[in-house]
Amino acid sequence: MDDDQHRSDADAGSRKQHVPPPVLAAVAFGVQILLSEKRASSKGSRIAGAIIGGGAGLLMGGAVLEFRRYHTTVNPETLDTSTLVVSGPNRLTRNPMYLGLAGVLTAHAVWRRSWPALIPVALFAAVIDRTQIPAEEAVLQQRFGIEFKRYRAVTPRWFGVPRRTVTKVHR
Incomplete structure (x- = not known):
C-alpha cells in the first residue's frame, strides 16, 4: 500500500467518527432549549436576540456567498477545496461560519x-x-502552504482586529 492510499484510508476512518459542525450546533441548541424552557422572552431580549442573530446570519451568509463566488467548497477537508478564500467576512475572521453558528x-x-x-x-x-x-487548518496549510501561513498570521481565528503584516526590507 503506498503512502497516499494509507493517508486516504486514515482520513476516511477519521471522517467516520467526525460529527459535522451543524449537528454539534443543533445539539447545543437542543441543550439550550432544555436549559431555558421556563424562561420567557421580553421585548428587549427579542430585539437584542434578533440583532445578534441577524448579524450572525449575515456573517455566515456572506461567507457562503464568497465561497460560491470563488467556486470552492465550504468544507476544506474535501478534495474540492480549490481556493483559499480571504475576502468578504474571511477578512475579519478565519471562521465566519463557525462564529456565525x-x-x-x-x-x-x-x-x-x-x-x-x-x-x-x-x-x-x-x-x-x-x-x-x-483539522481544517492542517488541510489548508498542506494545500496552500505559505499563502495560508500569511493569512493565518494576519487574520484572527475567531474575532478581533486583523493584524497588518510587516515586510522586512533586506539591504
Whole structure:
C-alpha cells in the first residue's frame, strides 16, 4: 500500500467518527432549549436576540456567498477545496461560519434571557476550536502552504482586529 492510499484510508476512518459542525450546533441548541424552557422572552431580549442573530446570519451568509463566488467548497477537508478564500467576512475572521453558528446560539440565549443557555455556546465554540478548526487548518496549510501561513498570521481565528503584516526590507 503506498503512502497516499494509507493517508486516504486514515482520513476516511477519521471522517467516520467526525460529527459535522451543524449537528454539534443543533445539539447545543437542543441543550439550550432544555436549559431555558421556563424562561420567557421580553421585548428587549427579542430585539437584542434578533440583532445578534441577524448579524450572525449575515456573517455566515456572506461567507457562503464568497465561497460560491470563488467556486470552492465550504468544507476544506474535501478534495474540492480549490481556493483559499480571504475576502468578504474571511477578512475579519478565519471562521465566519463557525462564529456565525456561535452567534445564532448566543442570540437564542439572549432571546430567552437565559444565562445557563450560554453554556452550550461556550462548549460548542470549545469543541470546534479544539477539534474541527485544527483539522481544517492542517488541510489548508498542506494545500496552500505559505499563502495560508500569511493569512493565518494576519487574520484572527475567531474575532478581533486583523493584524497588518510587516515586510522586512533586506539591504
